[in-house]
Amino acid sequence: MIKYSRQRERIKDFLADRYDHPTAETVYMSVKKDFPNISLGTVYRNLSLLEELGEIQKISTGIGPDRFDGNAAPHYHFFCTECGAVLDLKMESMEHIDQLAESQFDGEVQGHVAYFFGKCANCLPEKKFKN
Amino acid sequence: MIKYSRQRERIKDFLADRYDHPTAETVYMSVKKDFPNISLGTVYRNLSLLEELGEIQKISTGIGPDRFDGNAAPHYHFFCTECGAVLDLKMESMEHIDQLAESQFDGEVQGHVAYFFGKCANCLPEKKFKN
């Protein structure tokens, strides 16, 4: 049985307002303003719980710490190799690629994880003159 | 300037013979047979180096340690959610999805990382009777 906690609510609210996919550490720093005694462990525990409940998403980049997304709806991400930003992409779910994968494969494909990388608008060379 | 080392050669050879995408720890255990004094740090350093040189691939699953693939040619992977196996998929490169991502996006998409998950043949319910 899951009981309400103000800390968890605050963590969820924080993520709902952010679109930059913060790390657990960043969440911690923010929630600390309202709950000066909150511990990083509580943040991690609640992030895991919220993810299990399907209320947020965890993003593993392969470099650096995991990041979290308050938008639980399925969508894809872009990693800027220059500045490290993680951005949301406006594109439809590519469900067809699951069939593609399964066609030559003996098991059951239930889904996929995909992200794109490259340079974000701010890091593109031509953009440099605009700053 | 990169100098030859027998340890690195052995690490590369080991990966070339394996198709199960071992972890650094597994590589370490194997190379230890020929180089009893090799340290885990050496394994990690060489795996990173070989990856930078484009001779092997690093696979970050998001759960557990990174895994390594002696096959540097681009291909996709499948993660079995049941037994944790990481398998190679025989499917063509989905380069078209990069355009798809870029169409609604302001930056430059240079590539993507994608993997599939589900149940491998050995873990499918109907397969259980065959064992």
Next chain:
DNA sequence: ATTATAACAATAATAATTACTATTATCGAA
């Protein structure tokens, strides 16, 4: 209000990886 227990803060522990340091191996040049 009482009570069971989920969640907490504080802290310790773990897992995976990277960094440091003194020694050894590689390799180009003398």
Next chain:
DNA sequence: TTCGATAATAGTAATTATTATTGTTATAAT
């Protein structure tokens, strides 16, 4: 073929990210 510069090593310590433990507090059902 030795010499010297330095890349790589082994051994170890440190760091980073995360999970577990423990005693206390908050929540919510009775």
